[in-house]
Amino acid sequence: MIEGLSHITLIFTDLERTSRLFSDIFEAEEVYDSGAKKHSLFKEKFFLIIGVWVVIMESEDIKSETYHHVAFKISDSEYDIYKEKLGAFDIRMRESRPRIEGEGRSLYFYDYDNNLFELHTGTLEERLDNYSKM
CATH class of the missing domain: 3.10.180.10 (2,3-Dihydroxybiphenyl 1,2-Dioxygenase, domain 1)
Structure with missing residues (x-):
């Protein structure tokens, strides 16, 4: 198990x-x-x-960029703070994918070696709830 x-x-x-x-x-x-x-x-x-x-x-x-990633939860109130912090590093930020309203916002960024990370404001429960309403 x-x-x-x-x-x-x-x-x-x-x-x-x-x-x-x-x-x-x-x-x-x-x-x-x-x-x-x-x-x-x-x-x-x-x-x-x-x-x-x-x-x-x-x-x-190191291989090229992929969509394999690790996502960390952040609060929506800290979204802009993290966006500014990421801007201080010489890394490439990726635009967030189109989202369904209410499922949170994301900041995607590739580190220096093409590992993709996501800082996400939503939760699994919010996403499933919004998907079920469609």
């Missing part, structure tokens, strides 16, 4: 640059840095983001 989410692992070309992005945007707490050691496939850092274990690993083998 699946007990829950263990961790999320993403690959990046520059751990330090990504660490700064994670700390500022996600308020991530760094809990491990392998330094030069490689206990896994690559150098790595572990973070806690809202209690979720997120692993970042360093490799030059």
Whole structure:
């Protein structure tokens, strides 16, 4: 039986640059840095983001952009704050997809290594409720 989410692992070309992005945007707490050691496939850092274990690993083998992404919940009142914070980084923001009214707003952004993240104001319950009304 699946007990829950263990961790999320993403690959990046520059751990330090990504660490700064994670700390500022996600308020991530760094809990491990392998330094030069490689206990896994690559150098790595572990973070806690809202209690979720997120692993970042360093490799030059990065693929092109996709829609695979990790979405984090933010409050609607903080949407513009996060939009401004993201604007301070040299990263590409993606326009939100067309949405049904009431299902929340999203900020999509690609980090330096083409990983896509979403900051979303809605909830699963709101989305399902709005879909059922269609």
